[in-house]
Amino acid sequence: MKLLEIHGSRGASTILIGESLRDVRKYIPTEEVVIITDANVRHYYSKDFPPCEVIEIGTGERIKNLDTVQGIYGKLVELEAGRSSFIVGIGGGIVCDIAGFVGSTYLRGVRFGFVPSTLLSQVDASVGGKNGVNFGGYKNMVGVFNQPEFVICDMNLLRTLPEREISCGFAEIVKHAAIGDANLFTYLEEHCEKALELDIEVIEKLVYDSVVIKSSIVNRDEREEGGRRKLNFGHTFGHAIEKTTGVPHGEAVSAGMLVASALSAKRRHLEAEEAERIEALLKKLKLPTRLELDVERVLDALRKDKKRKGDSINLVLLHGIGNAVVEKISMRELEAVVNEII
Ligand SMILES: NC(=O)c1ccc[n+]([C@@H]2O[C@H](COP(=O)([O-])OP(=O)(O)OC[C@H]3O[C@@H](n4cnc5c(N)ncnc54)[C@H](O)[C@@H]3O)[C@@H](O)[C@H]2O)c1
Ligand SMILES: [Zn+2]
Secondary structure: EEEEEEEEEOEEEEEOOOOHHHHHHHOOOOOOOOEEEEEEHHHHHHHHOOOOOEEEEEOOOOOOOOHHHHHHHHHHHHHHOOOOOOOEEEEEEHHHHHHHHHHHHHHHOEEEEEEEOHHHHHHHHOOOEEEEEOOOEEEEEEEEEEEOEEEEEEEHHHHOOOHHHHHHHHHHHHHHHHHOOOOHHHHHHHOHHHHEEEEEEEHHHHHHHHHHHHHHHHHOOOOOHHHHHHHOOOHHHHHHHHHOOOOOOOHHHHHHHHHHHHHHOOOOOOOOOOOOOOHHHHOOOOOOOOOOOOOOHHHHHHHHHOOOOOOEEEEEEEOOOEEEOOOOOOOOHHHHHHHHHO
């Protein structure tokens, strides 16, 4: 097992890579623990849950909203959960985002921790202290920065994941390698097959290296006032693609990284050959790189991006594989590029 620490402004978070769901009881109190999970995760893993109350939520991006949060508050009140309650989110990014938001707001905040059960949530969603829900058609519009006490990454949970969900997790690993670690990128290129088979040694290294990149960025800029923006590589386009096509987050980010790479190459920050390596790696990991897109709708979604400021938007571009920069781009240039690239 390997440990990493995030030092948040409101508390620290320990990420335990290679720890087991069965041992979660070592990290929680003996009483007043409430698990938040979804039906799929409960079906496969409730036998390994610690003995405590379980609140089950639905699945899919559409339930990541304030209605679901309100339903959970209601159940916590029914259970007479008090200030010393401890919430454990066991599930994918949706469960973790919601459990963290509930944990941070119920009774002005109670203790909470996560056991992420998808590859995407192990390498990304559960790490970094962003908790929140969608609102009014906008993704992650309402939320808080607050670190979970622990994040337990149990590789064995990944075995029941559908293939498509595994690939989505790899999209975020490629993102971390592309913005911060050229060696990790090469390792991924060389260990693709084993990675897709979830070979325990390979997957543990990939999750660890990925979390090293994310946690070191978050340790320098928890509240996304500077360097943390680099983690949005592929996401400005990705969110617009996700919204207009409804494809899963990781697939949209994969296609979004391709647009951002093409733009980086166009601005001569990235060699054409490097952009090709990124596309080839995503394809090997069974991710889409080009999707059928309605350019007008994508542009409309970009115009409504919550990170847009006036007539321009900050975009993450690559200065070579392993190195990212944030550059301002005018909406007019962005529209021209999208029309050309997509
Ligand atoms: N907070 C952050 O910093 C952050 C970062 C990245 C993504 N996110 C959010 O994460 C969400 C996506 O997370 P996700 O990709 O984990 O999706 P998800 O939570 O919807 O999980 C995907 C599917 O897999 C199922 N599942 C989960 N674990 C399983 C397992 N071990 N075996 C079998 N099935 C399992 C779930 O029930 C669900 O149907 C998005 O809402 C995104 O915005 C947040
Ligand atoms: Zn993402």
